[in-house]
């Protein structure tokens with residue numbers, strides 16, 4: 001983002017310091033912060049854009065993070081000063097748990113069932129979606145009971161307007177059909193999913209799923225990366241009203 005928009009000052013935030021290969025652009029800096037504790041007060045009302053991808057859905061208190069994001073937006077000018085000046089823009093893209101086939105039809109995800117024996121779980125792991133199986137497990141692991149879609153959370157802040165909620169598809173390991181930058185997105189998703197599989201493989205075992213079942217799921221997921229799948233996303237955006245930073 002910093003390279004593409006050189007006139008902008010870009011600040012990246014995560015609780016984990018990411019590995020950043022090569023020299024970083026001079027208009028970029030990273031801050032290691034626990035967003036559960038909020039965003040520092042110095043950022044109140046300062047940002048033109050708050051972009052927060054796939055992190056609200058990782059938080060214990062998603063409404064709190066959405067309120068924090070909105071607090072950091074530049075507020076619109078009060079109505080009696082109305083000019084063309086808009087308030088800051090918040091963008092929240094999030095993954096929708098599940099997988100679609102080449103024809104964009106949902107594929108059933110594998111789900112470990114401790115009530116049936118390992119053999120039956122293995123049969124299910126081999127015939128259902130392994131990518132979906134990993135995503136369902138990740139979702140169970142992290143999703144807070146307070147989680148709502150970002151448009152609902154943004155609406156609840158009471159200080160944004162023009163909420164837009166869109167859904168779109170990313171191809172996995174192929175270019176997809178009629179998808180702009182499909183090839184690039186497909187390759188990126190493949191790499192990202194492989195990393196997720198590696199992390200969750202160990203987590204599944206530590207959560208009591210038998211190794212033979214996790215192995216079957218993992219094999220299926222790796223093969224499925226070549227099966228022309230799609231993953232669905234939603235992207236919600238909104239503009240700060242004049243009360244946003246109050």
Ligand SMILES: C[S@@+](CC[C@H](N)C(=O)[O-])C[C@H]1O[C@@H](n2cnc3c(N)ncnc32)[C@H](O)[C@@H]1O
Nearest residue numbers: 013014015016033034035036052053054055058
């Ligand atoms: C699915 S990843 C998305 C990463 C990145 N935003 C992206 O879109 O590529 C979720 C990120 O949320 C971060 N995260 C989870 N809890 C956090 C917290 N309390 N504070 C800051 N970051 C957190 C994780 O470290 C992880 O990098």
